[in-house]
Amino acid sequence: MTPITVVLADDHTVVREGFRALLKLESDIEVVAEARTGREAVQLVKTLRPAVVVMDIAMPLLNGIEATRQILEALPAARIVILSAHGDDAYVEELIQLGVAGYLVKQNSAASLAKAIREVHNGNTFFGPSISKILRDRQRTSPRGATGRPNKSASKLTSREVEILQLIAEGMANKQSAAELGISIKTVEKHRQSLMNKLNVHDTAGLTRYAITNGIIEGGFRRLTIE
Secondary structure, three states, X not given: OOOEEEEEEOOOHHXXXXXXXXXXXXXXXXXXXXXXXXXXXXHHHHHHOOOEXXXXXXXOOOOHHHXXXXXXXXXXXXXXEEEEOOOOHHHHHHHHHHOOOEEEEHHHOOOOHHHHHHHHHOOOOEEOHHHHHHHHHHHHHOOOOOXXXXXXXXXXXXXXXXXXXXHHHOOOOXXXXXXXXXXXXXXXXXXXXXXXXXHOOOOHHHHHHHHHHOOOOOOOOOOOOOO
C-alpha cells in the first residue's frame, strides 16, 4: 500500500519532531519533509507534491495563512490541515475560505492528527471539536458568512505585499528583504511605499502594529535588523 505522503510545517523543532514521531507509528502515513518557515513549506510542497500538508499559522518569513494561500493558488487540489495554537474564529474563517481541508488546535490534536490526515486525503474535511463549535456558532450568528476580521484593508494587499509586510514587521531592512525574496531593493521599496499608501500608514512602527493587529505576525516577535 502506498503511504500518504505528508509535509510538516512548524517553526518549532520540538513540535515537528513530536508529530513526526507520532506519525511514524502509522504504517500508512509517511512524513517526507519538514519546513521551518512558510516560505520553505511553499517551496517543498511545489517540489514534492505531498498528499497532505500539515501547516502551523505562526511562522517566520511567511506565516501559515499566506503560505496556504500561495500553495492553493499554485496547487488548487492540495489538501491542507492547519495544526495551530490559534483557534479563534477570525483565523478559522479566513483559512476555511481559502480552502483548507482540516483544522486542529495543537492542545487537542495528538490523537486526531492521523485521522485528520486520512480523512482529508480521502476527500473529506476534518475539524477538531473546538473548531467545529466555532463554525456552528458563526453559522447561527452570521448566516451570510461574514468574517471576523474588522479591517478590510488587508484584502487589498497582494500576496507579495503581505510577504514584505511580514518581513518589515519582523525587523528586516530593505536589503535583507530583497535578499530573502530574491528581488531588487528598489522593488522592495516600491512595495513598501504601496503598503503605506494602501494602509494609510507612514512609518515602520505603524506597519508593524498593523501586522500584529491583523495576525500577520505574533505580537512581540521581532528579528534584529542587520544593516
